[in-house]
Amino acid sequence: MDVVNDLDYIDIFEIKKHLKTNFIGKNIFYEEKVGSTNSMARELAVKNAKNGSVVIADTQDKGKGRNGKIWTSPKACNIYMSIILKPKFSPEIAHGMTILAAVAGAESIEEISSITPQIKWPNDILINSKKISGILTEMSTQNKIIEYIIVGIGINVNLKEEDIPEGIKHVATSLHIEKMKIKGINEDNNILINRNNLIASFLNKFERYYETFQSTGLSSVLQSYQKYFGMIGKDVEINNENNKIKGQVVGIDSKGALLVKTGENELEKVISGELTALI
Amino acid sequence: MNIKDVKDIVKFIKSNKIGEFYYKKGDEEIKIKLDEDFDFKDYKNIKNNMRQEKNHDKFADEQISEAEAAALSNISNQASHTQEIDTIVGIKEDISKFKEIVSPFVGAFYRSSAPDKPSFVEVNSIVEKNSAVCIIEAMKLMNEIEVDIKCRIVSILAENGQVVEYGQPLFIVEPV
Numbered sequence: 539m540d541v542v543n544d545l546d547y548i549d550i551f552e553i554k555k556h557l558k559t560n561f562i563g564k565n566i567f568y569e570e571k572v573g574s575t576n577s578m579a580r581e582l583a584v585k586n587a588k589n590g591s592v593v594i595a596d597t598q599d600k601g602k603g604r605n606g607k608i609w610t611s612p613k614a615c616n617i618y619m620s621i622i623l624k625p626k627f628s629p630e631i632a633h634g635m636t637i638l639a640a641v642a643g644a645e646s647i648e649e650i651s652s653i654t655p656q657i658k659w660p661n662d663i664l665i666n667s668k669k670i671s672g673i674l675t676e677m678s679t680q681n682k683i684i685e686y687i688i689v690g691i692g693i694n695v696n697l698k699e700e701d702i703p704e705g706i707k708h709v710a711t712s713l714h715i716e717k718m719k720i721k722g723i724n725e726d727n728n729i730l731i732n733r734n735n736l737i738a739s740f741l742n743k744f745e746r747y748y749e750t751f752q753s754t755g756l757s758s759v760l761q762s763y764q765k766y767f768g769m770i771g772k773d774v775e776i777n778n779e780n781n782k783i784k785g786q787v788v789g790i791d792s793k794g795a796l797l798v799k800t801g802e803n804e805l806e807k808v809i810s811g812e813l814t815a816l817i
Numbered sequence: 818m819n820i821k822d823v824k825d826i827v828k829f830i831k832s833n834k835i836g837e838f839y840y841k842k843g844d845e846e847i848k849i850k851l852d853e854d855f856d857f858k859d860y861k862n863i864k865n866n867m868r869q870e871k872n873h874d875k876f877a878d879e880q881i882s883e884a885e886a887a888a889l890s891n892i893s894n895q896a897s898h899t900q901e902i903d904t905i906v907g908i909k910e911d912i913s914k915f916k917e918i919v920s921p922f923v924g925a926f927y928r929s930s931a932p933d934k935p936s937f938v939e940v941n942s943i944v945e946k947n948s949a950v951c952i953i954e955a956m957k958l959m960n961e962i963e964v965d966i967k968c969r970i971v972s973i974l975a976e977n978g979q980v981v982e983y984g985q986p987l988f989i990v991e992p993v
Binding site for chain 2: 604606607628629630631632633635636637660661673674675676677678679680681682685687778779780794795809810811
């Protein structure tokens with residue numbers, strides 16, 4: 539486990555020291571404060587930032603979640619990071635990036651914290667059913683050609699229980715909080731995870747899966763995904779703009795779509811929607 | 818050719834299940850095509866928008882509008898086989914200047930970046946080159962579709978939240 543006992547800070551040289559990548563993270567743009575790393579990455583992508591460039595911030599004042607939601611982004615404790623990709627593949631298969639990012643996120647969290655997280659389809663990362671990491675992937679296309687893809691990831695690392703806003707306390711957690719639970723609240727209450735190591739671990743794994751994806755497709759990435767996918771057999775509800783699907787999760791298909799049994803002989807393939815596990 | 822003639826022709830080709838009909842005499846030219854899969858409502862919207870923009874002289878315009886309206890109304894009332902009138906007097910040139918924007922993958926179509934945000938575009942919006950017109954989402958990949966030319970939105974062909982297929986037309990635009 540990578541823990542630090544003094545004030546945790548982001549250090550690009552530290553990150554680069556641990557990078558084993560060929561192109562991801564060769565250029566890292568670090569800012570103490572940004573609106574959102576995804577927005578900054580998009581601006582850089584338009585201005586010809588190189589494939590694999592990474593934007594990291596210590597805090598965001600307009601952290602983006604999906605559907606315009608806010609991603610709470612206090613300073614000096616979490617990871618807010620976006621990767622700029624300029625792939626040659628077709629946009630038809632680009633949704634594989636969200637699966638790939640989830641696997642890289644789950645593996646790196648496990649490697650650094652020794653806690654095995656779970657993935658909620660398609661790409662939320664949870665520990666004890668609470669969200670520890672969210673991924674927002676944005677793509678720009680013209681005439682069915684990808685201009686760029688931005689893979690944004692937020693990981694709650696050293697966020698303290700008292701710093702989680704009241705409204706999301708029941709659904710959000712951090713590695714620090716989860717480690718404290720394991721160790722016991724009365725012991726060393728200053729367990730901090732090294733963010734630099736976690737960032738490097740994520741980027742290393744992301745590039746490895748990205749290259750696997752480009753050479754052999756999504757199937758081998760999905761094999762790793764299955765290890766963290768904790769939803770098989772669960773009753774779920776999926777809400778879309780226009781309809782609602784209820785059923786039992788039976789698996790993931792070869793393209794990453796969620797397979798839900800909605801009736802005796804009825805199987806629904808879900809590619810979009812907000813998923814809620816029913817208790 | 819008057820409205821009754823057009824109605825009779827539509828009736829005739831429907832009852833005889835003729836796929837395509839073409840007629841030309843002097844300045845008059847009419848082409849009618851049957852297409853089972855065509856979404857009639859969308860076509861009507863396109864034609865209505867096109868009609869507003871046409872630069873034909875008044876006489877030709879009235880003639881087209883009249884014939885077209887009659888034919889369209891006839892089809893919509895009888896709605897089974899005849900679902901498209903492809904080209905009627907002089908519209909052919911207009912169609913060629915329009916472009917389709919299609920979906921690059923299977924996903925949900927969204928007209929705004931978030932439920933509480935305004936739509937990227939409306940019909941008749943003028944859109945600058947490299948501007949987003951919609952989002953297609955699949956498995957939380959948010960794909961902003963941009964236009965590669967400055968254009969006017971002629972028609973929006975998908976509903977907010979609708980799942981669209983690869984290659985499905987989403988917008989008809991006119992370069993400006």
